[in-house]
Amino acid sequence: MYGYRKVSDDLRELGEQCGINRVHRLMRSAGIGSQTGYAKRKYKRGGAPSLVAPNHLQRQFDVAEPNCIWVTDITYIRTHEGWLYLAVVLDLFSRQVVGWSISSRIDRELA
Structure with missing residues (x-):
């Protein structure tokens, strides 16, 4: 929700005559x-991070041909309703999105 300053600015843009104090x-x-x-x-916080999968790339991100190596990442996005989780799969050669999924929970269906 906007505050009184932004609401006042929006009303002025719509042609309404009202002061900021009145809106407040x-x-x-x-x-x-x-x-x-x-x-x-x-x-x-604390504890050792768990190893889910071995690191096969060893930070070698140069790829010679498309669709050889895909990488994935899961990030979280805060919204007014709560957290959403976004999983993205990228082709490492072209850096294009191969697929994505969004969910309110991190589970097998997201990945």
């Missing part, structure tokens, strides 16, 4: 406000 007062009286942050969870 009306939004406050209606209980409307901007989202200022997210709740942060505490979690434990």
Whole structure:
């Protein structure tokens, strides 16, 4: 949700005549406000990282022909509804996306 400054700017762009203080007062009286942050969870760090698969590339990313080596990565995206996880498969030769999947959970269906 926008704050009163951005709402005021948007109203001015639409041709409405209202001051920033009035927008602030009306939004406050209606209980409307901007989202200022997210709740942060505490979690434990530590321990040795688990090895899921051996590293066959050994950081040799130069490939001579297409579709020989595909690489993948999973990243997470914060949204207002929660976290989304994006898995992408790239062809290392052309750096083109071969496939992708998005899910609200990290599970076998995502990978």
